[in-house]
Amino acid sequence: YAENRISDHRTGYKAYNLDQVLDGALDPVIESCVAADMASRLEALGA
Secondary structure: OOOOEEEOOOOEEEEOOOHHOOOOOHHHHHHHHHHHHHHHHHHHHHH
């Protein structure tokens, strides 16, 4: 992939380290998912 980019349009996460993610460096991707989930839950509670 020319841009070496990974994007998660649900959370707005974007990075240009696709090769590292495919090698197992998933922490930033997972952290963005957890943060988006937490924000969604807080919004549902009215916070």
